[in-house]
Amino acid sequence: MLTREQLLAIFCKTKALQRGHFELSSGLHSGHYFQCAQFLQHPRLAARVCRDLAQRFRGKRPTVVIGPAVGGIVVAYEVARALDVRALYAERVDAEIQLRRGFSVGPKDRALIVEDVITTGESARKVGELAEALGAKVLGVGVIVDRSGGTVRFARRWKYERLFTLDFGNFTPHRCPLCKERVPLAHPGSVRRKAGG
Numbered sequence: 001m002l003t004r005e006q007l008l009a010i011f012c013k014t015k016a017l018q019r020g021h022f023e024l025s026s027g028l029h030s031g032h033y034f035q036c037a038q039f040l041q042h043p044r045l046a047a048r049v050c051r052d053l054a055q056r057f058r059g060k061r062p063t064v065v066i067g068p069a070v071g072g073i074v075v076a077y078e079v080a081r082a083l084d085v086r087a088l089y090a091e092r093v094d095a096e097i098q099l100r101r102g103f104s105v106g107p108k109d110r111a112l113i114v115e116d117v118i119t120t121g122e123s124a125r126k127v128g129e130l131a132e133a134l135g136a137k138v139l140g141v142g143v144i145v146d147r148s149g150g151t152v153r154f155a156r157r158w159k160y161e162r163l164f165t166l167d168f169g170n171f172t173p174h175r176c177p178l179c180k181e182r183v184p185l186a187h188p189g190s191v192r193r194k195a196g197g
């Protein structure tokens with residue numbers, strides 16, 4: 001198992017975790033920005049970290065791993081590889097989460113829901129509810145990074161596991177200490193900078 005320090009080193013080295021002065025998509029300001037895709041673009045590291053996540057659920061004998069698109073796709077794939085089971089992803093269609101592309105789960109499935117980063121937990125919760133509605137048993141939710149500040153809650157019948165907790169403070173702009181120090185503000189998640197249309 002990787003320690004918290006080892007995970008932090010991986011996130012910093014791959015620039016998944018950056019320090020500076022950032023405007024988050026919520027409009028809040030932060031001295032840290034986390035972009036999980038920066039770390040997941042390195043398959044060997046992604047496999048190493050996802051193996052630890054898989055290990056937390058191995059004893060529950062999942063038969064399928066499901067992640068919400070887009071962030072959960074790579075995580076589901078690597079966790080499923082470690083467990084030698086199927087990897088699916090669920091997609092948002094309008095307000096609903098669906099399994100498309102011929103993907104299916106049923107009463108014989110024991111589903112593990114995974115996600116790269118969790119903030120409110122809404123996507124993972126909807127994927128779990130979808131799997132249950134299709135008859136599968138949902139074993140739990142596993143995430144690489146929890147940045148909910150300890151607020152995320154799932155059904156008690158679901159085991160919840162996170163590898164890393166991000167608990168850096170966020171600030172409203174008028175209370176932001178970095179604004180007071182006139183540190184230049186970056187907009188990493190801003191729609192104004194949306195790439196690729």
Ligand SMILES: [Zn+2]
Binds near residue numbers: 030
């Ligand atoms: Zn600020």
